Amino acid sequence: MQITPLHAWDLTPQEAIALQNRLRRLVVLEDYLSEVRHIGGVDLSFARDSDQGWAGVVILQMPELTLIESQTVTGPVPFPYIPGLLSFRELPLLLQALERVEHTPDVILCDGQGIAHPRGLGIASHLGLFLNLPTVGVAKSRLTGYYREPDPLPGSYTHLYDRQGRVIGAVLRTKPRTKPLFISPGHRITLATALTLVMQSLRGFKLPEPIRQAHQLVNRARRSAL
Structure with a gap:
């Protein structure tokens, strides 16, 4: 898969924040995809008490969500865990895994x-700029913004708003009696399309299949190495 070399990774947290403020101006919140035939999912797992990480990518064929490719890489993750700077910790390894991908996806979860981030540039938006592909943020917790709890019925959602009252995402119930997911566009996609793709990717679990399978992939890789 082709990757645009946006910047170096040897940054201090202060430099990373300044870079986010510059890069967010490049994010596009319009749909740049038509038919989605291949959908990707990415995740990363860490060893306990270590800086070693395992990054994974899965590519699924739509609409069946059949697995057609998976890639994993492992390596050190030197950047510390700092809320709001997740991409500087995880993207270097994830990009190495994505470089190995032969089936370029139409969109990546x-x-x-995504943009539901204090500086409007979460890991999904950051990744989208590197790949010049549509990306969607699917988070299990809120990082910023305010919302009303969605109804208990799966498929119910409410909007997530920033301090200025702008819609920056959606809070989606994907399974009964579970906490909702926080969906936001990353790059080259609208919130409406992002929501539709996430709901089309559900198969009875809380997480959409691309992310669920990527999560399983990296956990298997980590367990087999330890």
């Missing part, structure tokens, strides 16, 4: 935020 990321375990993390």
